[in-house]
Amino acid sequence: MAAEPQIKIKFGILGCAGIARKVSRLDLIFSPTYAVGSRSYEKAAKFAKENGFPESAKVYGSYDAVLDDPDVDAVYIPLPTSLHIKWAVLAARKKKHVILEKPVALNVAELDEILAECESSGVQIMDSTMWMHNPRTAKMKEFLSDDSLFGDLKSVHSCFTFAAEEDFLQNDIRVKPDLDALGALGDAGWYCVRSILWAADFELPKSALALHGTVFNKAGVIIACISFLANLTMDVTIVGTNGTLHLHDFVVPFEENKASFSTAVKSGLIDLVTGWETKPSQHTVNTELPQEALMVKEFSRLVGSIKFEGGKPEKKWSSFSRKTQLVIDAVKVSIEQGYVPVEIKS
Amino acid sequence: MAAEPQIKIKFGILGCAGIARKVSRLDLIFSPTYAVGSRSYEKAAKFAKENGFPESAKVYGSYDAVLDDPDVDAVYIPLPTSLHIKWAVLAARKKKHVILEKPVALNVAELDEILAECESSGVQIMDSTMWMHNPRTAKMKEFLSDDSLFGDLKSVHSCFTFAAEEDFLQNDIRVKPDLDALGALGDAGWYCVRSILWAADFELPKSALALHGTVFNKAGVIIACISFLANLTMDVTIVGTNGTLHLHDFVVPFEENKASFSTAVKSGLIDLVTGWETKPSQHTVNTELPQEALMVKEFSRLVGSIKFEGGKPEKKWSSFSRKTQLVIDAVKVSIEQGYVPVEIKS
Numbered sequence: 001m002a003a004e005p006q007i008k009i010k011f012g013i014l015g016c017a018g019i020a021r022k023v024s025r026l027d028l029i030f031s032p033t034y035a036v037g038s039r040s041y042e043k044a045a046k047f048a049k050e051n052g053f054p055e056s057a058k059v060y061g062s063y064d065a066v067l068d069d070p071d072v073d074a075v076y077i078p079l080p081t082s083l084h085i086k087w088a089v090l091a092a093r094k095k096k097h098v099i100l101e102k103p104v105a106l107n108v109a110e111l112d113e114i115l116a117e118c119e120s121s122g123v124q125i126m127d128s129t130m131w132m133h134n135p136r137t138a139k140m141k142e143f144l145s146d147d148s149l150f151g152d153l154k155s156v157h158s159c160f161t162f163a164a165e166e167d168f169l170q171n172d173i174r175v176k177p178d179l180d181a182l183g184a185l186g187d188a189g190w191y192c193v194r195s196i197l198w199a200a201d202f203e204l205p206k207s208a209l210a211l212h213g214t215v216f217n218k219a220g221v222i223i224a225c226i227s228f229l230a231n232l233t234m235d236v237t238i239v240g241t242n243g244t245l246h247l248h249d250f251v252v253p254f255e256e257n258k259a260s261f262s263t264a265v266k267s268g269l270i271d272l273v274t275g276w277e278t279k280p281s282q283h284t285v286n287t288e289l290p291q292e293a294l295m296v297k298e299f300s301r302l303v304g305s306i307k308f309e310g311g312k313p314e315k316k317w318s319s320f321s322r323k324t325q326l327v328i329d330a331v332k333v334s335i336e337q338g339y340v341p342v343e344i345k346s
Numbered sequence: 347m348a349a350e351p352q353i354k355i356k357f358g359i360l361g362c363a364g365i366a367r368k369v370s371r372l373d374l375i376f377s378p379t380y381a382v383g384s385r386s387y388e389k390a391a392k393f394a395k396e397n398g399f400p401e402s403a404k405v406y407g408s409y410d411a412v413l414d415d416p417d418v419d420a421v422y423i424p425l426p427t428s429l430h431i432k433w434a435v436l437a438a439r440k441k442k443h444v445i446l447e448k449p450v451a452l453n454v455a456e457l458d459e460i461l462a463e464c465e466s467s468g469v470q471i472m473d474s475t476m477w478m479h480n481p482r483t484a485k486m487k488e489f490l491s492d493d494s495l496f497g498d499l500k501s502v503h504s505c506f507t508f509a510a511e512e513d514f515l516q517n518d519i520r521v522k523p524d525l526d527a528l529g530a531l532g533d534a535g536w537y538c539v540r541s542i543l544w545a546a547d548f549e550l551p552k553s554a555l556a557l558h559g560t561v562f563n564k565a566g567v568i569i570a571c572i573s574f575l576a577n578l579t580m581d582v583t584i585v586g587t588n589g590t591l592h593l594h595d596f597v598v599p600f601e602e603n604k605a606s607f608s609t610a611v612k613s614g615l616i617d618l619v620t621g622w623e624t625k626p627s628q629h630t631v632n633t634e635l636p637q638e639a640l641m642v643k644e645f646s647r648l649v650g651s652i653k654f655e656g657g658k659p660e661k662k663w664s665s666f667s668r669k670t671q672l673v674i675d676a677v678k679v680s681i682e683q684g685y686v687p688v689e690i691k692s
Binding site for chain 2 (some may be wrong): 016073088154155157161163207209210212224229230231232233235239240241242243244246248249252254255256264265266267268269272273275276279280290303307339341345
């Protein structure tokens, strides 16, 4: 797939249990993966083998060992959210650049500790919100930024639901209070909040209000808010004074090699109100590389610039993470306090 | 367009000012219109001429005169909402069946007076929510009613906005507190509330909560809630445990002779989370007659059954109107009380 040479950054992966299936094309994405660490050496070795890592790949029986490998430039941390603060802080302290899975932390206080460590170590941090890197996203932004086509932002509706199987609802880390305590809010909700912030050019809302209908499991984890209990749906609708944008597959595009969205501009009804003057038009963007590979490519470019050219970390990525976390935190408080509006302070 | 003979019901129209453009195919719809009344005879005569009414059509210089015409079976009342109670009650009292424009009343207390009069006079009442009569609506209901395709309803998102021109924002009846005091809530909001109730098989919600961001004009009328201030958008998204339904033109279909919607059933991601197993599928329903003509056809059938076959009024239509009004009223209270949840009592 990838034709152009990628900057050679050596990636280590912390943990492999839950993500094995998700990242089974790791080798394409981290081209090639340099090291993997698990709490069990056997698990790490099995993971490396199953994912076609090169013979040269380092296999470690602890996360610490990956961080202590001086050749590792950067780490991908897909551990349960409750472990992010420990391992992301340690990684940064050991001068490893970090790709952190979402939700980045259990709350913004934890994230701020991570960010402070990244800041003082001069390492790049980026959260793993892959759709941000799909070329469709940039194309949609062009539309939203065009005053004559879109105008002023009036509303964003974002919905991400999926119907979790019984096994997921019983056993996935995302339903366990000690692992991913933010549950559906931190998982599916992360993407929705991000899409709203993205549409608003990352201007923080003044307040957040959770809608009624949150469902908790027996352990007290949110399983429906942005839901684990409804058919897979990934909608974003953005309405401006002049234009409207729709897509129905914002997190994972329907197809990997292309992604579409539709726009409508200055829509109107025909004279007798019997139809529309112009129908929304469909736009398709070809995607040479999958969005997760594009994410790592961009991250590698930034790390390369720091490592080889004396560049500074790109702060926009930590700012995006932090704003998303701030809104997630406010939504959580809103739920906890009985669905009241909660002020968001940056 | 219409091939099959329509039951001959003689329609009178009360008022003609604001709706002239909207109903310029009245003759097709009321086939043919029997009478029109305006506060000014000249205006009514002009309206009849401009809309191609037959020479035989009665032209009256008052609304009362239409109601006093013994040959008039039914009236269409597109007057400003504040006048509905007076004229719908009078019409029912004079045994005229009533098609009432939406919003049907300023509040449910007024509507209940209208409904009581219709009840005691034995006349049919139906509100003019035209999309309810599009054959697409029945086709979508089939999908929503199929447990294996759709399952249990989890959420409905409905959005109807349009960008009103300056003239509308200054002069339309829908921005005048003495005419259509419900403003955008009663106009565009009516359709959204109806679509939510329709999706929920008209099970009333327990409470309603207005979202922040309502915009009032200087006269205190809501102009943005469901908005007059954003690009024309007509979305309904309905998510169930097994399926998802989308459409983007629910109030007025993009084209008059056909209407589409898309469905997705048991959607899932392919093994490596690089795309969807199946993409949503598009369904198109051909519409031989425009939805407003189908509405009048159904109304005429009901009136015909009462007039010629000793039938009783079909109560579901007044029930739909009343439930929609109840929710509109609750949303209004929610706004007035500072965006708090408001209990809905039937």
